Amino acid sequence: MAKQEHIIIIGAGLCGSLLGLRLAQRGYKVDLYESRPDLRTTDISAGRSINLALSDRGIKAMKLVGIENKVEPLCIPMYGRLIHDTEGNTFSSNYSGRDGEYINSISRGGLNGLLLDEAEQHENVTLHFNKKCTGVDIENNTAHFKCYESKEEFSVTGDVVFGTDGAGSSLRKSYYLEKKFLFSYSQNYLTHGYKELEIPADSNGKHLISKDHLHIWPRGQYMLIALPNLDGSFTVTLFLSYDEGEYNFNNLTTIEKVTEFFKTQFPDALELIPDLDKEFFGNPTGALGTVKCSPWQYKGNTLLMGDAAHAIVPFYGQGMNASFEDVVVFDSIMDQHSGDWNATFKAYEKIRKVDTDAIADLAIDNYYEMRDHVANPIFKEKRKLEMDLEKTFPTEYFSKYSMVTFNENINYAKAMKIGRAQDKxxxxxxxxxxxxxxxNLNNILKQVQQHTNEILEEDKVAGLK
Amino acid sequence: MAKQEHIIIIGAGLCGSLLGLRLAQRGYKVDLYESRPDLRTTDISAGRSINLALSDRGIKAMKLVGIENKVEPLCIPMYGRLIHDTEGNTFSSNYSGRDGEYINSISRGGLNGLLLDEAEQHENVTLHFNKKCTGVDIENNTAHFKCYESKEEFSVTGDVVFGTDGAGSSLRKSYYLEKKFLFSYSQNYLTHGYKELEIPADSNGKHLISKDHLHIWPRGQYMLIALPNLDGSFTVTLFLSYDEGEYNFNNLTTIEKVTEFFKTQFPDALELIPDLDKEFFGNPTGALGTVKCSPWQYKGNTLLMGDAAHAIVPFYGQGMNASFEDVVVFDSIMDQHSGDWNATFKAYEKIRKVDTDAIADLAIDNYYEMRDHVANPIFKEKRKLEMDLEKTFPTEYFSKYSMVTFNENINYAKAMKIGRAQDKxxxxxxxxxxxxxxxNLNNILKQVQQHTNEILEEDKVAGLK
Structure with a gap:
């Protein structure tokens, strides 16, 4: 770099704060603008998912910026799913047959706060809160903002502008509305929304149910899940149709109906959620949407990253991990194009988009799997067999879930292609x-591999590749 | 109907004028608003596809409104593809092994003009040209217009408002921008655009190449096609990348380069297009996009139909047919819900959307098939075998193409599912x-059916249905 280039990042959430930190470490001057107040000093969690699953792809990004040891204390390992039936019986289903493979429940706010701390401590980074981006002049790398405190409007021009401003990205909106190029864009909502509830800690601050699992109450048309928090509580999420089926968000209008719904469908959970009334009617109903778009960049001036480029539904626990992996992939591409932003942005999208499309589709797959199939006998037999295969052949057999979640060196698109064929x-x-x-398992492994390869080969011939 | 209900239709293109005519036949009072001048008195074809393929689904719609005999004289039957290689050699590939199955080249303007004539002659229909819809108040069934002639703005309120205003629909834009509900929406562009050129008639007004075929010059990265017109000319369409490959729209900037491109890739076509220079640089480059969205309706007040609801790429020759079929399906649904618009609209989308999604995906499949595969030996052998099967077992074997194109009683989604499995x-x-x-072919038919069923069964088990 001849001079120190100046980078503007719109959005200081999980992806933006990580990106800012990494670019600062690489020597760039970074200004990070965030529309919300500083979450380290204000409670702004309302309605957003409070905890998330951090797994290997995300941890790789933490290692890239050197903070993995600070992240670890924030993590609660979850080794598998604990499935609850309508009688209150449970059975567990491990995520992996290998030792040391688990996902981590982590507080969104806690992790974001750590990333902001790390970014703020870097001399190259300046944080700006309460600054709402109102649009981007994509020809001139100029972002327009309104300050929520002073009410003033101002503009900032950088050498490049990154949009890490989430599913409702203002940079992406500028791409869409300015019509300067053919912008492929999709927003697709599921028929279901979600509502967050809480299982509080017991009187000793301990977890009331196993904190080593991600809990699932799968019921076909609806589903409840729960992830543990460090304070002994669980964040519970209800996934429910807006207007279809016997019970839905539109017709659950009284606490009597909500209680009846829980009593028949989730009786063991009902006993653990004392503030059901307040939470069900007080917390917002969130939408479940997938966003895909292309191109992510414009003329080497601006680039979308994280949810702004590819928002996904939460059912694979990969939303945050995918956004963090964006930064890892982008960082490796930067090494190859020594400061040429246009070439870097193009190469980044070319290599990365196929993978973010894949994880979006995998997350939709898992929506149906978690809701409808985890309690299905064939599915259960498959999971059991896969655990045995992974345990016996730890370097040879990887389930789709393992490839996606624990194998950060297999990209999402490959994991999807092979994993789907293997599942089939x-x-x-x-x-x-x-x-x-x-x-003997050795023969079974060979049979599975052979059938998987046949499926892949048939698909290939049908595509005439 | 207690009183005569008043229907507003935005867009008097192919779908809107057919819908208006049909609703008038059913007794509704219809006002049809079109932003363009009356195409029967003004030449406004520039840049739009001049001719289209009309096939059985579209013809079924013509029968519904009783004008099939008036449409027939506008049609030029095309019995198959005639494929041109780079040496100028040709080979043909029939569309069907059954007699009497062919598609028809038809002038967009001619057919639209006929539909407008028929609508205009109906006492219940009033046509309004040069009236641009500027937005729709979807709560109050009120459409806002600007008159291009008087420059005045005005609003019209109906019992219901239909948006048949094409891929750039203003009603759809109102859905998107008003954010009154979760609107799933996608617009996806191919990397290729298109340009229309012309092969004129010979000095006697005759066709210079076979008028019984749809001509294709498939070249992998680019493709030329030609459809015959009644006046002896052909409308030629070049499909070419915007910026990739040796030749693309961005780098073909001089007539020398364009001529070199045609000389090496389409030498026989080059000799037939005298005005290549004028047309290549004078005609616009069109984009190839797919639009999907949901919901199509809002509160029984407004409904999207035709390209406004589902614009597709032209490679299956089904765009117009799908829009016409919309009207047929809608008409049959109306019979079941006696005047309840909300119920009618909901039932219509529920039954129809899966099919318009399918034809959109099939059209993308055919883009790759036409560009890359029609000259592939395995593909050619498959087509030959399918022709033999259709000829020998006319009531038992149907290729994917036949199911989509000639079997208006098999819906698109089913044709896609079975057709893809059969192709595989x-x-x-x-x-x-x-x-x-x-x-003997009898054994081959059984083998194909068995393998097809196995594929369908494996897919079903993998989806755990």
């Missing part, structure tokens, strides 16, 4: 009783 | 040399 092979072999579980 | 079965059987073409 396993489910069909189980359904057709082609797998004899008394047979 | 055939291509794999040919690639694996599992088909012995000396064997």
């Amino acid at each position: 092979a396993l489910l069909n072999m189980i359904a057709d009783k082609e797998i004899d579980t008394t047979e | 079965a055939l291509l794999n059987m040919i690639a694996d040399k599992e088909i012995d073409t000396t064997e």
Whole structure:
């Protein structure tokens, strides 16, 4: 760099604050603008998901900026799903057959606060809160803001502008509205929304149910999940249709109906949520949407990253991890294009978009899997077999979930392609009783690999590749 | 109907004028508003596709309104593709092995003019040209217009408002911008654009190349097609990348480069297009986009139809047919809900959306097939075998193309599902040399059906349905 280039980042959430920190570490001068108040000093969690799942792709990003040791104390390891039936019985389903593979429940606010601390401590970073981006002049790298405190409007011009301003990105809106290029764009909502509730800690500040699991109450048309928090509580999320089925957000209008719904569907959970009334009617109903778009960049001036480029539904626990991985991938691309932003941005999208599209689709797959299939006998037999295969062949067999979640060196698109074929092979072999579980696992592994390869080959021929 | 209900239709293109005519036939009072001048008295074709393929689904709609005999004289039957290689050699590939199955080249303007004539002659219809819709108040069924002639702005309120205003629909834009509900929306562009050119008639007004075919010059990264017109000319369309590959719209900036491109890639076509210079640089470059959205309706007040609800790329020749079929499906749904617009609109979208999504995806499939595969040996062998199967088993075997194009009683979604499985079965059987073409066709048919069913069954198990 001849001179120190000046970078503007719109949005200091999880992705923006990590990106700002990393670019500062690389020597750039970074100004980070955030529309909300500083979350380290204000409670602004209302309605947003309070905790998230951090896994290997995200941890790799923490290592890139050197803060993995500070992140670890914020983590609660979850080793598998604990599935609750309508009788209150539970059974567990591990995430992996290998030791040391687990996902982590982590507070969004806690992690974002740590990233802001780290960014703020870097001499190259300046943080600006309460500054709402009102639009971006994408020809001139100029972002327009309004200050929520002073009510003043102002503009800032940088060498480049990054939009890490989430699913409702103002930079992306400028791409859409300015019509300077053909902008492929999609926003797709599920028929279901979500509502957050809480299982508080017991009187000793301990967790009332296993904190080593992600809890699921799968009921086909609706689903409840719960992730543990460090303070002994659980954040519970209800996924429910807006207007379909016997129970939905539109017709659950009284506490009597809500209680009846929980009593018949989630009786064990009902006993653990004392403030159901207040929370159900006080907390907002969130929408579940997927956003895809292309191009992410314009003329090497501006670039979308994180949820601004690819918002996904939460069912694979990969939203944050994918956004963090964006920064890792972008960082590696920067090494190859020595300061040429246009070339860097193009190369980044070319390599990255196929993977963010894949995780978006995988997350939709998992929505149906978690809601409808985790309690299905064939699915359960498949999961059990996969655990055995992973345990016995830890370097040879990887389930789709393991590839996506624990193998940061397999990209999402490859994990999706191979994982879907492998799932299809396993489910069909189980359904057709082609797998004899008394047979030695070595033979079963070979059978599964062979059938998976046949499926991949048939797909390839059908695509005439 | 207690009183005669008043219907406002925005857009008097192919879909809007057909819908207006049909609703008038059903007894409604219809006002049709069109932003363009009356195409029957003004030449406004510039830049739009001049001719289109009319096939069985579209013809069914013509029968519904009783004008099939008036449409027939506008049609030029095309019985198959005629593929041109770079040496100027040609080979043909029929659309069907059954007699009497063909698609028709038809002038957009001619057909739209006929539909306007028919609508105008109906006492219940009033046409309004040069009236640009500027937005719709979707709570109050009120459409706002600006008159291009008088420059005046005015509003009209109806019992219901239909948006048949094409891919750039103003009603759809109102849905998107008003944010009154969760609106799933996508616009996706291909990397290629298109440009229209002309092969004029010979000095006797005759066609210079076969008028019984749709001509294709497939070249992988680019493609030329040509459809015949009644006046002896052909409308030629070049599909080319905006900025990728050796030749693209961005780098073809001089007539020398354009001529070199055609000389190496489409030498036989070059000799037939005398005004290449004028047309290539004078005609606009069109974009190729797919639009999907949901919901199409709002509170029984407004409904999107045709391209406004589902714009697709032209590669299956089904855009107009799908829009016409919308009217047929809508008409049949109306019979079931006796005047309850909200119920009608909901039932219509519920049954119809899966099909318009399918034809959008099939059209993208065909983009790759036409560009890359029609000259592929395995593909050619498959097409030949399918023609033999259709000829020998006319009531038992239907190719994907036949199901989509000639079987108006198989909906698009089913045609896609079965057709894709059947294509996969055939291509794999040919690639694996599992088909012995000396064997009797009866056995081959059974093999194909069996493999197709296995594929469908494996997919079903993998989806755990």
